[in-house]
Amino acid sequence: MAERGGERGGFGRGFGRGDRGDRGRGRRGPKREEEEKWVPVTKLGRLVKDGKIKSLEQIYLFSLPIKEHQIVEFFLGPALKDEVMKIMPVQKQTRAGQRTRFKAFVVVGDSNGHVGLGVKCSKEVATAIRGAIILAKLSVIPVRRGYWGNKIGKPHTVPCKVTGKCGSVTVRLVPAPRGSGIVAARVPKKVLQFAGIDDVFTSSRGSTKTLGNFVKATFECLLKTYGFLTPDLWRETRFSKSPFQEFTDLLAKPNKISVVEEVEKTPMY
Secondary structure, three states: OOOOOOOOOOOOOOOOOHHHOOOOOOOOOOOOHHHHOOOOOOHHHHHHHOOOOOOHHHHHHOOOOOOOHHHHHHHHHHHOEEEEEEEEEEEEEEOOEEEEEEEEEEEEEOOOOEEEEEEEEEOOHHHHHHHHHHHHHHOOEEOOOEOOOOOOOOOOEOOOOEEEEEOOEEEEEEEOOOOOOEEOOHHHHHHHHHHOOOOEEEEEEOOOOOHHHHHHHHHHHHHHHHHOOOHHHOOOOOOOOOHHHHOHHHHHOOOOOOOOOOOOOOOOO
């Protein structure tokens, strides 16, 4: 039963932070100083902090790997919300008995075309949640939105029918007319809300009570939305230099990191 999600598992039922009890203690306090002072360690991080890259879309255009979660925080900032979908115990059989660890599923999004999914396993619940949030930010993807009929107003639904699969779970997203809302189960509904999709019909099959596979299949659907080349994307591609090429001179300079060491002076006798 430990492998199953949904409402049947007696552990970590429901959504949101309220059902977690006091297991996530320590997260809601004031931010530590080292979290506020971000010292980038990658080329991309240096360019972002120097203001050379203006948006996440510029990173996605050149398929640059994001290795620091602060990059996503830098662009999306306070708009980025996170939610713990499930915490489940997983066990490993050892000679001494069973070793129990906790697996956390976290979804992050800004409700405006960006969503990420993180899965982390750890000995402590709070550590698993913290790690899952970081992994979710690193896996943030752009979500393409479109129209059901006439192109009036802002895009509100998925641009075409998309299918995602994980394990036995298959999820299908179908464009819906404006005002339909998100017609989906609780798990994909939360992911689609974080992605910024207002109207969509869904169809799912397989063992959807396995929450981990259900949420991964939904995430794969959203990942595929930019995989279809529709006529409005048939414009001529104008190639431009990647940020690493464009700002070579800046990256060639040594990264100045000021390290202040406090040396205690021993009294001389």
